[in-house]
Every structure is written in structure tokens, then in C-alpha cells.
Amino acid sequence: LTECISARETKSHRLHYIYTHTHVHITASAFQFSSTHHLIHFSPDGLAAFRTFLKSEFSEENVEFWLACEDFKKTKSSTKIASKAQQIYSDFIRADAPKEINIDFHTKNDICQNISEPTLSCFDDAQRLIYSLMAKDSFPRFLRSEVYKELVKKHQDRNEKRWLPFL
Numbered sequence: 259l260t261e262c263i264s265a266r267e268t269k270s271h272r273l274h275y276i277y278t279h280t281h282v283h284i285t286a287s288a289f290q291f292s293s294t295h296h297l298i299h300f301s302p303d304g305l306a307a308f309r310t311f312l313k314s315e316f317s318e319e320n321v322e323f324w325l326a327c328e329d330f331k332k333t334k335s336s337t338k339i340a341s342k343a344q345q346i347y348s349d350f351i352r353a354d355a356p357k358e359i360n361i362d363f364h365t366k367n368d369i370c371q372n373i374s375e376p377t378l379s380c381f382d383d384a385q386r387l388i389y390s391l392m393a394k395d396s397f398p399r400f401l402r403s404e405v406y407k408e409l410v411k412k413h414q415d416r417n418e419k420r421w422l423p424f425l
Contacts, residue, residue: 303413312396320391351366
């Protein structure tokens with residue numbers, strides 16, 4: 259039988275989920291929220307499943323914004339910084355943006371005032387807010403969802419086949 263064990267490390271506030279199926283151990287390291295590093299680590303399957311779940315809840319813009327900010331932070335060219343910042347602003351921040359994220363007035367106002375001369379950290383406060391929202395709200399619901407259960411089953415089935423030499 260499948261047993262889900264969740265443990266929360268008090269120091270790093272890292273959520274870690276371990277799935278046990280008979281003698282096969284699967285660690286869903288694809289899903290780790292770390293409040294100390296502000297990173298989400300996803301396997302490709304894990305990210306796809308999380309996005310599918312968020313889409314079903316009409317909140318896919320949160321992970322899209324988070325990923326866009328992560329990509330933005332890796333930008334080297336100053337002209338690309340300006341164009342990517344404008345794109346993120348247009349897609350997620352401005353009023354009536356097609357994928358408008360839910361952030362407080364002060365954070366939005368700070369971004370609006372500084373978007374004409376963007377820096378690689380200009381979206382950090384908004385990204386932290388969205389990260390926190392996903393970590394505290396969306397992600398725990400995702401872990402209880404059918405989408406996640408299907409992903410776990412898929413990984414369990416893959417690992418079971420490894421133990422059978424004829425498959």
C-alpha cells in the first residue's frame with residue numbers, strides 16, 4: 259500500500275514528501291519549496307502537473323510569473339533587461355494585464371514607479387509574495403489533488419518496473 263509521509267524541517271521550513279510503495283522508495287524531490295532560498299525545484303513532470311493543477315484553479319499566472327522572474331534574473335544584456343521587464347510588467351503587473359497577478363497596492367506601485375529603469379531585482383518583492391502564496395495555499399492543495407496523485411502513481415509504476423528485469 260502507498261503511504262504518504264510528510265515532514266517539515268523547522269529550521270529551513272522545507273516541505274519534503276516521501277512515498278513508500280512496498281520496498282520501493284520514491285522521493286518527490288521534484289516538489290520542494292524552500293523559504294530560505296526562494297526557489298521551487300520541479301522535475302519537468304512535476305512542473306507540468308503543478309501547472310495543470312493551477313490552470314484548473316484559474317491561478318496558473320502565479321507560476322508563470324514566478325518562472326518569468328527567474329528567467330529575467332538571468333538576463334545579462336541591459337537592452338534585454340528593459341524589454342523583458344516591460345514584457346513581465348505588461349503580462350502580469352499592469353491593471354487589466356492578461357495574466358494579472360494578485361499583489362498589494364504598494365508592491366504594484368513600486369514596480370510601476372521603477373519600470374522605466376528596471377533592475378534585475380525590480381520584481382523581487384512581487385515574486386516573494388507570489389511564492390509565499392503558492393507555498394502556503396496552492397502547493398498544499400496541489401499535494402491533495404488528483405493531478406498530484408496521478409503523478410505519484412506514474413512515478414511509482416516506473417520504479418516498480420525497474421525491479422522487474424523482464425519489463
